[in-house]
Amino acid sequence: MTNTFSKQQSASAMKRIALAAMAASVSCSAVATETLSLWYHGAGNPAEMEVLGSIISDFNASQNDWAVEIQSFPQNSYNSSIVAAGLSDNLPDILDVDAPVMPNWAWSGYLAPLDIQEDQLAGFLPGTIGRYEGELYSIGFWDAAVAMFARRSVLEKHNIRIPTLESPWTKDEFNSALANLDASGDFKYPLDLGMASTGEWYSYAFGPFLHSFGGDLMDPSVPTAEGVLNGSAGIEFGEWWQMLFEQEWTPGTSQDGGDRETGFLNGDYALQWNGNWAAPAALAQFGDDLLLLPAPDMGEGSFIGSGSWQFAVTKSSDKQEGANAFIQFALKDKYVAAFSNTTGLIPATESAATMTSDYAAGGDLEVFYELSNEQARNRVITPGYGVASLEFEKALRDLANGADVADTLDAATDAINDDLEKNNGYR
Amino acid sequence: MDTVKSTFTDTTAAPEGAALSGERTVKVNKSGFNKQNLAGWLMAFPAFSLITLFLVIPFLLAFILSFTNQRLMSPNETEWVGLDNFQDMLGLSTFVLEPERDVSGAVVVEDGETQFPRLRQFTRNNPDYPNLDGKRRWLTLPWFNDSQFVVLASDVVFMKALVNTVLFVSIVAPTQAFIALLLALMINQKLRGVNVFRAIYFMPVVISIVVISFLWRFIYDGENGLLNSLLQFVTFGAFKPVDWLGNPDTALGSIMAMSIWQAVGFHMVIWLSGLQTIPKELYEAATQLGANGWQTFRYVTWPGLRNTAILVMVVITMQAFALFAQVDVMTRGGPLDSTQTLVYQAVQRGYGKQDIAGGSALSVVLFVFVLAISLFQRYLTREKN
Numbered sequence: 001m002t003n004t005f006s007k008q009q010s011a012s013a014m015k016r017i018a019l020a021a022m023a024a025s026v027s028c029s030a031v032a033t034e035t036l037s038l039w040y041h042g043a044g045n046p047a048e049m050e051v052l053g054s055i056i057s058d059f060n061a062s063q064n065d066w067a068v069e070i071q072s073f074p075q076n077s078y079n080s081s082i083v084a085a086g087l088s089d090n091l092p093d094i095l096d097v098d099a100p101v102m103p104n105w106a107w108s109g110y111l112a113p114l115d116i117q118e119d120q121l122a123g124f125l126p127g128t129i130g131r132y133e134g135e136l137y138s139i140g141f142w143d144a145a146v147a148m149f150a151r152r153s154v155l156e157k158h159n160i161r162i163p164t165l166e167s168p169w170t171k172d173e174f175n176s177a178l179a180n181l182d183a184s185g186d187f188k189y190p191l192d193l194g195m196a197s198t199g200e201w202y203s204y205a206f207g208p209f210l211h212s213f214g215g216d217l218m219d220p221s222v223p224t225a226e227g228v229l230n231g232s233a234g235i236e237f238g239e240w241w242q243m244l245f246e247q248e249w250t251p252g253t254s255q256d257g258g259d260r261e262t263g264f265l266n267g268d269y270a271l272q273w274n275g276n277w278a279a280p281a282a283l284a285q286f287g288d289d290l291l292l293l294p295a296p297d298m299g300e301g302s303f304i305g306s307g308s309w310q311f312a313v314t315k316s317s318d319k320q321e322g323a324n325a326f327i328q329f330a331l332k333d334k335y336v337a338a339f340s341n342t343t344g345l346i347p348a349t350e351s352a353a354t355m356t357s358d359y360a361a362g363g364d365l366e367v368f369y370e371l372s373n374e375q376a377r378n379r380v381i382t383p384g385y386g387v388a389s390l391e392f393e394k395a396l397r398d399l400a401n402g403a404d405v406a407d408t409l410d411a412a413t414d415a416i417n418d419d420l421e422k423n424n425g426y427r
Numbered sequence: 428m429d430t431v432k433s434t435f436t437d438t439t440a441a442p443e444g445a446a447l448s449g450e451r452t453v454k455v456n457k458s459g460f461n462k463q464n465l466a467g468w469l470m471a472f473p474a475f476s477l478i479t480l481f482l483v484i485p486f487l488l489a490f491i492l493s494f495t496n497q498r499l500m501s502p503n504e505t506e507w508v509g510l511d512n513f514q515d516m517l518g519l520s521t522f523v524l525e526p527e528r529d530v531s532g533a534v535v536v537e538d539g540e541t542q543f544p545r546l547r548q549f550t551r552n553n554p555d556y557p558n559l560d561g562k563r564r565w566l567t568l569p570w571f572n573d574s575q576f577v578v579l580a581s582d583v584v585f586m587k588a589l590v591n592t593v594l595f596v597s598i599v600a601p602t603q604a605f606i607a608l609l610l611a612l613m614i615n616q617k618l619r620g621v622n623v624f625r626a627i628y629f630m631p632v633v634i635s636i637v638v639i640s641f642l643w644r645f646i647y648d649g650e651n652g653l654l655n656s657l658l659q660f661v662t663f664g665a666f667k668p669v670d671w672l673g674n675p676d677t678a679l680g681s682i683m684a685m686s687i688w689q690a691v692g693f694h695m696v697i698w699l700s701g702l703q704t705i706p707k708e709l710y711e712a713a714t715q716l717g718a719n720g721w722q723t724f725r726y727v728t729w730p731g732l733r734n735t736a737i738l739v740m741v742v743i744t745m746q747a748f749a750l751f752a753q754v755d756v757m758t759r760g761g762p763l764d765s766t767q768t769l770v771y772q773a774v775q776r777g778y779g780k781q782d783i784a785g786g787s788a789l790s791v792v793l794f795v796f797v798l799a800i801s802l803f804q805r806y807l808t809r810e811k812n
Contacts, residue, residue, distance in 0.1 A: 080778075083500055108500045198759060253762055254649050254673025387780045394760075401675065401762040407563065410547055411583070414561055418515070419780065422496055424503055 036068045036322045037092035039085075041078035041309060047342040054338070059329045066322035068094070086110050093317040094326060099140065099307025100203070100379040100389065103132040107383035107426055111137050112315040115324040120331065127306025127376045128348040139327065140310035141336045142345035145372040146205055147292040147304070149264055149272040149282055155291070158184060165294050165302075165374055171240070174296040178249045181270040189250055192269035195400065196255040202393035203379060204305040205273060206241075211377060212298035213237040217392055218416055220382035223425055225416040229392075230409035233300075238395075238405035240298070245400045253397050276368040280344060283364055292367045294375060306376030308345065346372050383426040387419040486794070493788035499781035512788035518581030519565075520558050522549065526573045534573050541573055550579065585789065588760075588767035591679055595686075595768065596747040603687045603694060603747075604739050610691065611698035612728075625699075629692040636689065640756035643685045647671035647757075672758050675765040682753050682766055690746065694739050701735025702728065737808045741801060748797050769793045 038056070042048040049072060056068045071092070073081050079101065085091045086108065097105055105111050113135040121129055121139070130138030155162055160177045163169045169177065181190035194201060203217070210216065214233035218225040228234065244250050251259065264272035265285045272278075282290050295302045311330070313323040336352035339345065340359060346368050347353045358365040379385060395412040399405060420426065460468060493512055497505045527535040527542045535542040550559045562579035565586050570576040580586045614625050631639060646653045649670030658666040671681040705728060713723045751770040754760060760767040760775070769789060777786020 086500055104500075107502065109502050110500075252670075252673055254670050256645075256648050256650070259650070390775075390779055397759075397761050398763055401673075403763055406545065406547060410551065411563055414563075419782070422782065423498065423501060 033064055033067050034319055034322060036066050036094060036319055036326060038068050038070045038094040038326075039078075039082070039092045040070055040072045040096050041075045041098075043072035043074045045343075048339075051335070051338050051342050055330050055335050056326075059326055062329065063325075066319070066325060068326055082110070089316060091314040091316050093319050093323045094311060094313055096309045097130075097138055097312050098200070099127070099130055099138070099310055100200070100381075100385045102130045102138045102310065102312065103381050104383040104386055105312075106132045106135075106137045109315055111312045112317070112320055113137055114139060114313060114327065115320070116328060116331075120328070123349045123351060125306070125346070125348050125372050125376070127308070127372060127378060128310065130307070130310050130312070132381060138310035138312040139331065140308055141330070141339045141348050142308055142343065143306055143348060143372050143376065144275055144277065144308045144345055145304055145306070145368045145376065146273060146275045146295075147279075147368065147371055148295065149274050149278070150270070150291040150293055151286055151289045152291050153289050154181075154186075154270055162291065163293050163296075165370060168294045168302040169296040171296060171298045178244075178247075178271075182247070182249055186267075187270045188263070188268040189248070190270045191244065191250040192255075192260065192263050192272040192274075193244070193250050194255075194260055194273060195251055195253050195397075196257045196260040199393070200389065202396050203389040205275075206396055207379060207392065208295060208303035208305050208375075208377060209241070209298060210234065210237045211303050212295065212300055213240070214300040217380045217388040218382065218384070218420075220380055220384075223382060223384065223420050225388065225413040225420075228413075229416065230406065230413040234409050235406055237298070238399055238409055241396065242399045242402070242405060245402075252400050276346060276365060277344060279365055279368070292365075292371075294371060302375055303377045304371055304375045305379055306372060307378050384416065384420055384423065388416045391415045486790075489787040489790045492784050493791045495784050497783045497787070499778065499783050501781075508784070512784050513792070514581070516582045516585050516785070516788055516792065518562065520562055520579045522546075522556075522559060522577045522579060523570055524575040524577050526575075543575060546577065546579075584760075584764055584767055585769075585772060587764045588769050588772045591765070591767055592748060592750065592769045595679065595683060595750055596744055599683055599687055599747045600740060600743045603691055603743055604736075606687065607691045607694035607739070608698050608732075610695040611702055612724075614695070615699055615702045628695055631689045631691075632693040636752040637756055639685070639689055640753050643681075643753075644672065644757050647681050647685075649673050673762055675763045678758055678762060678765045682750075682757060685757075686747075686750070686753055690743075694743060697739055697742070698732070698735060701732045705731035737804075740808075741804055744800060744804065745797060748793065 040049075040052060042052070049070075052070065056070055060067045079098070082091070082095060082097075082105070086105075091110060097111070102111070114137060116136060116139065121136075124139070125143050127143040128140035129136065130140070152162065155177075158177075158180050160180060161169075161173065163173075178190045181187060194205065197205075207217065210229075210233075213236050215231060215237055216228050219228045245252055251263075259268070263269040264274070265282065274282075279290075279292065295304050311327050313320050313327070317323055333349060333352040333355060336347050336349055337355035340347035340352065340356045344358065344365075346365075347356055347359055350369075353359040353366075353369050354361070357363060359369045360366070380388065382388070391412040395408050398408045494507060494509060495505050496508045496511075524543055524546065527544055529535055546564055549556045550562050553559070559579060562581050563583045564577055565580040565583050566578040568576040568578075610628055614621055614628070649655070649668060649672075652668075652671070654671065655666070655668040659668065669677060671677050709727045709731070710723065713727050718726065749770050750768045751774065754766050754768055754771045755774075758766040760771055770793070773786045773789045773793065775786075776782045776789060
């Protein structure tokens with residue numbers, strides 16, 4: 001109640017200031033260029049900032065109505081900066097948002113639907129289009145994908161079939177491959193899942209395994225996690241997951257971040273579940289021997305996560321027209337390709353992919369474009385995603401450390417449902 | 428007469444105990460707002476206003492918010508929910524779980540273990556046991572007739588965090604105070620180069636706790652960690668490497684050891700300041716009376732350190748209750764909740780899960796808990812006249 005009051009008050013104060021500013025600018029010059037503020041999570045990544053900077057200067061030079069000003073934040077504190085700005089009603093006009101977080105910000109009233117026509121979205125990878133409740137809220141220039149990193153020579157030596165997009169490993173095939181590699185004694189661990197990572201990696205990278213078993217974090221249409229996360233598919237997934245650690249087929253939660261970086265490259269791990277960002281180093285190490293394989297099919301299909309950082313317009317902005325104009329301007333293939341070339345991420349459109357070196361036909365990382373297009377599946381679209389993802393991470397960690405499968409998944413389910421209840425089902 | 432008296436008490440009111448035992452009328456006069464102490468109030472104003480802004484107001488807000496369903500960000504309006512947050516956190520039930528029996532009524536035993544029905548049959552959507560709904564197993568005790576006595580908690584993570592925090596405080600506070608005293612006694616000598624040791628012991632206090640936590644993560648690493656390598660070297664390879672932070676049995680102990688090491692220098696300095704206030708004449712007199720080292724410590728040093736000891740214990744206790752950064756960097760509460768702490772959970776809830784109300788409720792519980800312990804310490808260390 002007090003919140004709405006202060007929002008109105010400050011909004012009207014802002015309007016007054018804006019009016020005064022407009023009066024002042026009108027009296028000074030005839031043509032007014034309005035400033036659009038843009039917040040971006042890429043501080044500390046000069047290459048990325050440079051591409052974005054060149055798009056902005058192109059946009060500013062292309063017309064006289066708007067001038068975009070960028071402010072960048074370190075990724076770790078970006079989301080908290082947005083939340084703090086949202087609470088104090090200081091949001092910029094344009095911001096970038098991590099795909100699974102978008103529904104929460106849209107629900108919280110931070111974002112306005114984008115004014116972009118459907119035909120402009122043709123050719124974009126499904127994971128780059130951020131929709132919530134039937135509205136388009138965000139759009140990405142790139143996507144990311146994970147694959148099973150492997151070496152042809154290793155698989156051939158151990159008589160393991162090389163899977164394809166059309167026929168990925170089945171669950172039994174995958175398990176016996178791991179048992180096989182483990183028994184050979186050639187490796188410290190047959191598989192590395194990246195347990196050293198924390199946070200979103202768990203839901204992004206391992207959620208698709210759960211989905212492949214037929215489960216999910218929750219059913220957002222009810223909404224509830226009961227029977228979805230802790231149903232029979234979920235428990236089957238949990239038992240399989242725990243088995244990987246019981247068999248010591250993969251390093252556990254205390255894995256060192258350095259081992260994650262180097263373990264596959266120096267041959268300690270036979271297989272590694274990793275993202276496209278790790279591919280250049282592996283390519284440099286193994287060249288043609290490197291295989292980037294699709295996710296195993298646990299019964300209900302072979303999936304990987306999708307959705308990376310995307311651009312959106314804030315609801316509180318009084319310059320939404322300009323903000324939309326900038327995003328439309330930036331969606332040109334040449335910029336999408338430029339982003340991909342500097343960041344190594346998957347370009348959002350096929351036409352842009354042909355303009356890049358890595359993702360063009362025959363490019364080293366082309367397979368990731370295929371994976372993204374064929375297997376990618378959005379993380380569950382709900383404002384409750386943040387809590388669900390945290391609980392899923394905790395459950396996976398506990399299971400890896402030997403907690404009871406059904407009880408752990410029940411606990412996560414209850415925590416997710418408590419959150420849904422406290423938020424009135426996010427309606 | 429009155430003013431004279433109050434100036435008199437003002438100048439001599441240094442030890443807190445003395446001020447408390449002073450006359451009531453004088454005390455009221457002294458702390459009130461009047462011309463004589465205007466300068467004092469002005470001097471205190473910046474500190475008071477900062478404390479009010481950053482401690483008192485946030486605490487009052489937390490207290491109020493703990494009775495609502497306030498979220499960090501939400502378009503829904505905040506509502507009063509009464510004691511719901513506290514109930515969700517503190518709720519406990521007990522239940523006697525009967526073992527599975529076959530048709531003849533004999534207990535089913537498989538692989539030498541008595542088989543029990545799954546608790547989730549009773550705790551999940553079972554209309555016969557509404558008091559168990561949503562609760563989880565916290566403690567299990569053997570009971571009569573092969574059954575189990577189960578304590579269920581609404582919020583097992585909170586309970587574990589509470590137990591871990593109490594365990595942490597009750598081990599770290601005395602150990603850290605004792606080691607700090609030993610170091611202070613060793614350093615309180617006129618030896619060449621003693622300042623070097625003083626600096627070395629104090630160094631961890633100056634370094635950011637986050638940096639130290641990262642360093643100790645490498646030390647505790649299960650495969651190539653410094654500690655494992657060292658122990659293997661010392662035992663000629665007989666020592667089997669331990670995954671210190673990855674094992675539920677060793678994780679909290681590892682964090683305790685590292686925390687004791689980190690802050691011991693700070694308390695050493697406080698002890699040192701106490702040691703240096705003890706008049707030299709007392710030691711000279713003790714020597715002349717032929718007291719040995721232990722007697723000197725027991726009858727001169729220790730009584731002289733009384734107020735310092737109270738300060739050190741109160742400060743360590745409060746610092747230990749605030750355990751957060753080490754857990755956040757090194758274990759994130761795991762493995763299997765073995766390093767969950769109250770402050771870590773308060774941050775997780777309020778910020779990670781955007782449940783400001785839940786985080787506030789936890790903070791209020793922590794406040795009441797620490798307040799009770801401080802009052803108890805205060806009672807134990809009161810002046811006995």
